[in-house]
Amino acid sequence: MSDQSQEDRFKDERIEKALRTALRRQNPSEEFASRLLTRIEKGTQPEHTARSWWIFPRLGWAVAGVMCVAITIVSAKYEQHRREAEGQAARRQVLVALRIAGAKIQLAQSRVQQLSQH
Amino acid sequence: MKLKFALPSAMLVLASGITAGAQAIKVVNVTLDKKMLGLASKFMDDEDDAAGKRMISKLNGIYVRSLEFKNPGEFTAADVEPIHAQLQGPEWSHIVSVNSKAEKENVGIYIKTVNNQTVGMVILAEEPTELTFVQLDGPVNPEDLGELSGNFGIPKGIHVTPANKAQEQPKTEVKK
Numbered sequence: 365m366s367d368q369s370q371e372d373r374f375k376d377e378r379i380e381k382a383l384r385t386a387l388r389r390q391n392p393s394e395e396f397a398s399r400l401l402t403r404i405e406k407g408t409q410p411e412h413t414a415r416s417w418w419i420f421p422r423l424g425w426a427v428a429g430v431m432c433v434a435i436t437i438v439s440a441k442y443e444q445h446r447r448e449a450e451g452q453a454a455r456r457q458v459l460v461a462l463r464i465a466g467a468k469i470q471l472a473q474s475r476v477q478q479l480s481q482h
Numbered sequence: 483m484k485l486k487f488a489l490p491s492a493m494l495v496l497a498s499g500i501t502a503g504a505q506a507i508k509v510v511n512v513t514l515d516k517k518m519l520g521l522a523s524k525f526m527d528d529e530d531d532a533a534g535k536r537m538i539s540k541l542n543g544i545y546v547r548s549l550e551f552k553n554p555g556e557f558t559a560a561d562v563e564p565i566h567a568q569l570q571g572p573e574w575s576h577i578v579s580v581n582s583k584a585e586k587e588n589v590g591i592y593i594k595t596v597n598n599q600t601v602g603m604v605i606l607a608e609e610p611t612e613l614t615f616v617q618l619d620g621p622v623n624p625e626d627l628g629e630l631s632g633n634f635g636i637p638k639g640i641h642v643t644p645a646n647k648a649q650e651q652p653k654t655e656v657k658k
Binding site: 452457 | 510512514518519521522524525526531534537538544546548578580582585587589591605607609614616618
């Protein structure tokens with residue numbers, strides 16, 4: 365066996381030993397059991413929901429974007445509807461004004477005609 | 483410029499005063515400034531509206547106060563006198579005057595001219611149970627009313643003497 369292969373073997377052993385040390389079975393701390401039991405008694409969940417938006421930041425931005433577009437469209441539609449209602453009301457008022465003016469001109473004309481007939 | 487706007491406003495105040503003091507059973511109050519007329523004209527697309535649309539495109543405002551009363555005599559000549567007084571100014575020409583004692587009706591049509599240009603028209607009609615004030619503020623061409631004839635209750639073939647001719651000819655006056 366060459367020196368090179370022996371050196372490789374030692375290296376592998378060192379790595380394996382380091383891994384065993386890192387992944388060795390450990391008992392939980394004494395507080396862990398009491399913390400877990402307390403949480404079960406309270407029926408609480410780990411504080412995870414508040415973080416869910418931050419876990420998917422792109423989804424959050426997409427929802428915000430869709431909401432902005434929806435609000436803009438609804439506002440524009442509402443403004444268009446309001447302007448149309450205002451315009452139709454103004455049109456009705458113009459027609460009322462012209463009809464009243466017309467009726468009074470007609471009244472004057474009919475009186476003039478009555479005179480000319482006599 | 484100030485006078486141009488001051489007079490219509492003052493007249494409106496007086497017309498509004500009549501509204502407040504009278505016991506009218508029905509009140510029609512139309513106030514349309516140039517902005518509102520512009521908005522209205524955008525929605526006047528019907529064929530029947532064409533003449534009216536052309537007319538209002540030149541106007542600065544339309545103001546109407548029409549009061550209907552239950553019984554005759556609920557308003558007096560004194561109520562209308564302030565408006566008559568304002569229409570006596572040199573810029574105003576009284577082109578049509580109908581005074582019917584039998585029917586107890588007085589109808590007056592006035593036009594306002596500045597530099598031989600018609601810049602306004604007022605129709606004031608006093609009937610036993612109805613008092614009507616109509617003001618068209620702006621360059622009303624009396625021939626425009628001819629265009630409107632047959633529409634809006636305006637009889638066909640109506641002709642109002644143009645402003646420059648009104649000064650030469652006597653006004654139409656009917657007294658019965």
